[in-house]
Structure formats: C-alpha cells, structure tokens
Amino acid sequence: MGLAGVDLRLGYHGRRVVDGASIGIEPASVTALVGPNGSGKSTLLRALARLHRPEDGQVEFPDGSDALALSAKEFARKVTLLSQSRPTPSGVSVRDVVGYGRHPYRGRWRNDDPDGNTAITNAMDVTGVTAMADRAVDELSGGELQRVWLATCLAQDTGVLLLDEPTTFLDLRYQIEILDLMRDLADDHGVAVGVVLHDLNQAAAVADRVALLDRGRVRATGTPAEVLEAAALSETYGIRIDVSTDSATGLIATQPVGRHLQRPALQSS
Ligand SMILES: Nc1ncnc2c1ncn2[C@@H]1O[C@H](COP(=O)(O)OP(=O)(O)OP(=O)(O)O)[C@@H](O)[C@H]1O
Numbered sequence: 001m002g003l004a005g006v007d008l009r010l011g012y013h014g015r016r017v018v019d020g021a022s023i024g025i026e027p028a029s030v031t032a033l034v035g036p037n038g039s040g041k042s043t044l045l046r047a048l049a050r051l052h053r054p055e056d057g058q059v060e061f062p063d064g065s066d067a068l069a070l071s072a073k074e075f076a077r078k079v080t081l082l083s084q085s086r087p088t089p090s091g092v093s094v095r096d097v098v099g100y101g102r103h104p105y106r107g108r109w110r111n112d113d114p115d116g117n118t119a120i121t122n123a124m125d126v127t128g129v130t131a132m133a134d135r136a137v138d139e140l141s142g143g144e145l146q147r148v149w150l151a152t153c154l155a156q157d158t159g160v161l162l163l164d165e166p167t168t169f170l171d172l173r174y175q176i177e178i179l180d181l182m183r184d185l186a187d188d189h190g191v192a193v194g195v196v197l198h199d200l201n202q203a204a205a206v207a208d209r210v211a212l213l214d215r216g217r218v219r220a221t222g223t224p225a226e227v228l229e230a231a232a233l234s235e236t237y238g239i240r241i242d243v244s245t246d247s248a249t250g251l252i253a254t255q256p257v258g259r260h261l262q263r264p265a266l267q268s269s
Contacts, residue, residue: 001078001159002027002192003048003067008057010043016055018044019216025160025194027062030186032203033196035213036237041196042084044213045162048194049081076104079160080153084168088138094148095133098124101155115157123154126181128174142169150178161185163195167202179206200241204228204252212236228252 003025010018018040025031025048033041046052048059050068059067067075080101089097098120105113124130127147132140137148146169153161163182167175183206185191197203203210204224211221212228214236220227225245233241233254240257255261 001190002029002062003079003160003194004058004060004062005044005048006058006060008044008047008059009055010040010047010052011055012043017216018047020057021213021216021218022057023048023194023211023218023221025162025192026209027159027192028186028190029208030182030193030195030206031209031211032207033194033211033213034198034200034203035219039213039236040216041213042164045081045164045194045196046083049079049083049162050075051081051083073104076156076158078158079162080156080158081162082150082153082164082166084164086149088145090138091136092138093134094129094137094140094151095120095124097137097148098129098151098155101152101157104156119155119157123151126154127151128177143171143174146170147174159190160192160194163193165196165198167197167199175202182206200228200233200254201252204254224252228254 005021005023008018008021009016021040021044023044033044035041043052047054050059061067101123102113102116102119105116124133127150129144129147129151132144137145140148146166150166166178170178179202182193182195186193207224209221210224210227212219212232219236220232228243230241230243233243242255242257244253246253
C-alpha cells in the first residue's frame with residue numbers, strides 16, 4: 001500500500017501555496033519531505049491525509065483508485081498522519097488516547113475489534129510509553145506527548161504512515177529511536193512512510209527518497225545523494241550549504257555555513 005499526490009494545487013483562502021506538486025509515498029520505503037519554512041511541506045502532507053482539500057489534482061493509491069472517494073473510516077484504515085498540532089484532551093489516560101487509533105475498526109459493539117488490545121499494547125511498547133499508560137496526557141512533557149500521538153498513529157495499523165516533523169520536542173535518544181522505528185516499519189512491515197524533516201542529515205540517513213520543496217513546488221525528487229546537492233540546497237534555503245559524503249558509510253552530510261563557523265578557534269582546528 002502506498003499513496004501518491006498528483007499535480008496537487010493547494011491553497012488557503014484563495015492564496016496558492018502548493019502549485020502542481022506530485023509526490024509518491026512508496027510501500028516499504030521512507031520518503032522524506034524537506035524544504036524551507038513555508039515551502040508547503042505540511043500542507044502537502046495534510047492533502048495526502050485528506051485534511052486539506054485540493055483545488056486541483058488527485059490523491060490516489062498505487063492501483064490508481066481515488067483516495068478521496070473512500071469513506072472516512074475506510075481511508076483511516078489505510079492512511080494515518082502524525083500532525084504538528086493536535087489538541088491535548090484533558091484528564092484522558094495515555095492508554096485511552098492510544099486507543100483512539102482504533103476508531104476505524106470499532107463499530108457499535110465492544111468486541112468489534114478483536115485485534116485492538118494487541119495493537120494498542122504493541123504501539124505503546126515500541127514508542128516507549130507503556131510505563132506512563134495510566135497517566136493523564138495533559139500532564140506529560142512535549143516529547144512524551146509526541147510519542148503518545150505516534151503510538152496512536154501506530155495503533156491505527158495503516159499501510160501508509162505520514163509524519164510531520166516527528167522528532168520535534170524529542171531528546172536525542174527518542175529522535176534516533178523514531179528514525180529507527182520508521183526504517184523498521186518500512187523494512188519489516190512494508191509500510192509506506194512519508195515524513196517531513198528539517199534536519200537534512202537525518203533525512204539523508206533515514207530516507208530512501210527525498211523530495212525537496214521550494215516555494216510550493218517539488219524542486220527535486222530522488223535518492224538523498226541526487227537531491228541533497230550543494231548548489232540546489234544553497235539556492236533553496238538562501239544560505240551556503242556544503243555537502244560531503246562520508247567515505248566509510250557513504251552517508252550524505254550537509255553543513256550550513258554561517259559566520260559562527262568562521263571564528264578563529266574553529267578555523268585553526
Ligand atoms: N491555516 C492556514 N491559513 C492560511 N495560510 C496558511 C495556513 N497554514 C499554512 N499557511 C501558509 O501556507 C504556506 C505553506 O505552509 P506550510 O505549513 O505548508 O509550510 P511548511 O513547509 O510545512 O513550513 P514549516 O517548515 O514552517 O512548518 C505558508 O505560507 C503558510 O503561511
């Protein structure tokens with residue numbers, strides 16, 4: 001299961017912010033969306049998740065079927081989005097919030113969802129929130145809450161997982177764990193992962209494919225080595241960005257260059 005946006009035109013109150021963007025979120029693969037603030041990454045991801053209605057263009061599954069034609073429940077069994085801003089419910093336990101992820105499987109009866117408890121337990125386990133299962137979500141730190149929302153998405157058990165800046169608020173350990181988790185989901189479970197990342201080095205490390213957005217258009221798509229290229233990045237972000245390849249790992253490393261790097265102490269080292 002994957003998902004594609006084809007020639008999407010998206011805007012707010014008549015102002016066009018994404019103009020003819022096409023992007024494929026492939027199964028068993030991680031696709032990273034990168035680009036400057038305001039380039040349209042979140043809007044594009046929200047359109048793929050059907051939370052932003054396109055003015056033009058299609059959202060479709062790999063067989064060409066129209067994702068906009070499914071019922072809300074059918075769509076929610078296939079695609080989920082970890083978005084940047086979700087209102088935090090007050091007085092609701094972590095376990096119950098993670099259980100929200102099961103809504104597409106629940107009907108009128110209690111035992112409509114035989115896989116529910118296992119899905120909830122697994123999702124809490126891999127995101128490291130099991131120990132806080134009985135705490136109220138409005139008492140959690142930003143990073144803890146971020147992991148609970150991720151667990152909610154995982155409990156939804158979809159073939160397409162869209163993540164908008166999932167490492168924001170997280171300490172280094174959980175940033176790395178979430179990148180690891182994305183790879184595991186793609187490699188071991190065939191999930192199509194689409195993720196907005198600001199850290200280009202994280203994008204280079206985790207993604208199979210990168211899409212570089214620039215003022216509402218997809219400027220380049222391809223492997224990290226093809227897309228994370230010094231001239232294109234420097235022009236897109238409006239600062240000098242050096243790019244190198246680690247000879248041992250083959251990983252792309254990007255280094256934005258500012259005056260703070262030109263201090264004598266750094267230059268002599
Ligand atoms: N709810 C909204 N109403 C009006 N304009 C919006 C709204 N949300 C986003 N925009 C505008 O749409 C454009 C694209 O925003 P979007 O959030 O998609 O960019 P982004 O690349 O995700 O940015 P960032 O890196 O800052 O999160 C911006 O100019 C933004 O001001």
